[in-house]
Amino acid sequence: MSPATHPFLVIGGGIGGLAAALALARDGHEVRVLERAPVFAEVGAGLQVGPNASRVLDRLGVLEAVTATAFFPTTLTLRDAVSGERLVSLETGEAFEKRFGYRYFVAHRADLHAALLAACRESGRVELLPGKEVTHIEPLRPGAVVRCADGSTHSTGALIAADGLHSRVRGLLIGDADPVDSGYVAYRGTVPIGELAGAGGLREPHGMVIWVGPGLHLVQYPVRRGELCNQVATIDTRRYTQHAGDHRAQLRAAFAATCPDVRVGIELLDASRRWQMFDRAPVTGWSREGITLVGDAAHPMLQYLAQGACQAIEDSMVLAGRVAAHAGDAPAAFAAYEALRAPRTGRVQTTARTWGEILHVDGIGAGLRASLLAHQAPDDYTVVDWLYAFDAAGGPAAAPAPLTTEEIPA
Ligand SMILES: Cc1cc2nc3c(=O)[nH]c(=O)nc-3n(C[C@H](O)[C@H](O)[C@H](O)COP(=O)(O)OP(=O)(O)OC[C@H]3O[C@@H](n4cnc5c(N)ncnc54)[C@H](O)[C@@H]3O)c2cc1C
Numbered sequence: 001m002s003p004a005t006h007p008f009l010v011i012g013g014g015i016g017g018l019a020a021a022l023a024l025a026r027d028g029h030e031v032r033v034l035e036r037a038p039v040f041a042e043v044g045a046g047l048q049v050g051p052n053a054s055r056v057l058d059r060l061g062v063l064e065a066v067t068a069t070a071f072f073p074t075t076l077t078l079r080d081a082v083s084g085e086r087l088v089s090l091e092t093g094e095a096f097e098k099r100f101g102y103r104y105f106v107a108h109r110a111d112l113h114a115a116l117l118a119a120c121r122e123s124g125r126v127e128l129l130p131g132k133e134v135t136h137i138e139p140l141r142p143g144a145v146v147r148c149a150d151g152s153t154h155s156t157g158a159l160i161a162a163d164g165l166h167s168r169v170r171g172l173l174i175g176d177a178d179p180v181d182s183g184y185v186a187y188r189g190t191v192p193i194g195e196l197a198g199a200g201g202l203r204e205p206h207g208m209v210i211w212v213g214p215g216l217h218l219v220q221y222p223v224r225r226g227e228l229c230n231q232v233a234t235i236d237t238r239r240y241t242q243h244a245g246d247h248r249a250q251l252r253a254a255f256a257a258t259c260p261d262v263r264v265g266i267e268l269l270d271a272s273r274r275w276q277m278f279d280r281a282p283v284t285g286w287s288r289e290g291i292t293l294v295g296d297a298a299h300p301m302l303q304y305l306a307q308g309a310c311q312a313i314e315d316s317m318v319l320a321g322r323v324a325a326h327a328g329d330a331p332a333a334f335a336a337y338e339a340l341r342a343p344r345t346g347r348v349q350t351t352a353r354t355w356g357e358i359l360h361v362d363g364i365g366a367g368l369r370a371s372l373l374a375h376q377a378p379d380d381y382t383v384v385d386w387l388y389a390f391d392a393a394g395g396p397a398a399a400p401a402p403l404t405t406e407e408i409p410a
Pocket residue numbers: 011012013014015016017034035036037046047048049132133134135162163164165168186188232275294295296297303306307308309310311312
């Protein structure tokens with residue numbers, strides 16, 4: 001017996017999958033979400049959210065819930081991890097909000113995920129099915145029949161795959177090679193802010209700071225209304241090979257030459273688990289015959305611009321907009337969605353790689369970086385207009401500036 005056809009089927013209940021489901025539900029569509037994990041939840045620690053994503057979260061009706069426990073940094077600062085000196089700051093207070101319409105905020109990932117999940121449930125239009133690992137996909141042209149490890153099958157004329165970096169559906173549509181291993185790994189976790197401050201490791205209590213050094217960096221920012229500090233330490237494992245196999249010792253050795261503030265943070269960081277940093281070069285071809293990709297499945301990127309989840313959130317609004325514009329024609333809607341998204345997400349992917357090079361530069365390059373950044377005014381937003389002024393709904397963005405400026409300070 002063939003399974004009943006579902007209007008919209010989403011594979012993956014991460015931030016990308018839930019945002020897509022919610023955006024479609026807000027437009028009156030019925031959506032089923034299949035998630036392989038036994039419960040819908042998000043692991044990991046903090047997440048930075050730029051105004052480009054806040055604009056969408058606001059339209060989806062979840063911004064208030066997401067920001068209830070968020071922290072709003074007043075500055076984004078780059079510091080030299082070795083000397084401790086401040087290299088540059090971007091003010092993210094009133095002037096930033098005036099320009100982009102929203103503040104920059106940092107949240108616990110679980111809080112953002114929980115707000116999307118609650119809104120999906122409350123919509124009454126999203127059926128959330130945990131414990132459904134999709135193992136087979138058979139194209140229907142349009143759509144697909146998917147089979148799960150538990151033996152259930154689900155049929156749809158419109159399949160949206162939000163199954164992340166190692167997307168099974170991407171393999172079917174594009175069939176490209178494995179994601180690119182950057183050689184960098186990230187350690188991340190939260191620490192009570194009082195503990196960090198007490199140990200002398202909190203230089204920017206009201207802001208977000210990135211300590212940059214040769215082949216390494218440490219990001220610190222408060223979350224949960226400032227009760228916790230989220231830390232992400234990233235090292236190049238091709239450069240820092242000492243103690244490979246012992247995560248704690250390798251991390252400590254990599255940061256041995258950094259200033260005391262940084263070393264305090266590193267000592268308080270959970271080193272029991274670490275994440276390899278992968279991305280892919282931009283490609284097209286992620287929409288075909290009623291099947292499409294969103295989020296990391298479509299455009300995985302390095303985390304250096306803190307935009308992976310933000311781009312997934314943008315995807316949701318553009319996708320719902322194209323579905324509305326091509327009512328009843330999922331293949332046309334998905335093709336139009338990809339045509340709008342690919343140039344944008346491709347630019348973010350490649351800029352994230354470039355920004356990573358700038359963060360991790362060594363020797364004379366680091367000196368040049370310092371002297372170039374010294375001329376950057378803290379309220380000069382032209383360098384981030386292209387990223388933060390973007391309006392995924394296609395309406396007028398808050399910022400008046402044309403999106404033609406270069407993204408990297410120079
Ligand atoms: C260290 C680090 C820091 C980051 N910081 C930021 C930041 O500050 N700001 C930001 O915007 N982004 C950040 N990102 C990126 C962000 O985490 C990701 O881009 C985002 O979580 C991608 O969401 P997604 O829903 O597309 O994929 P995922 O979060 O990977 O979700 C995929 C979901 O699909 C499910 N799934 C997979 N396969 C199947 C299957 N076969 N069947 C059923 N379900 C399946 C998985 O269980 C999972 O729930 C960071 C990333 C890293 C690594």
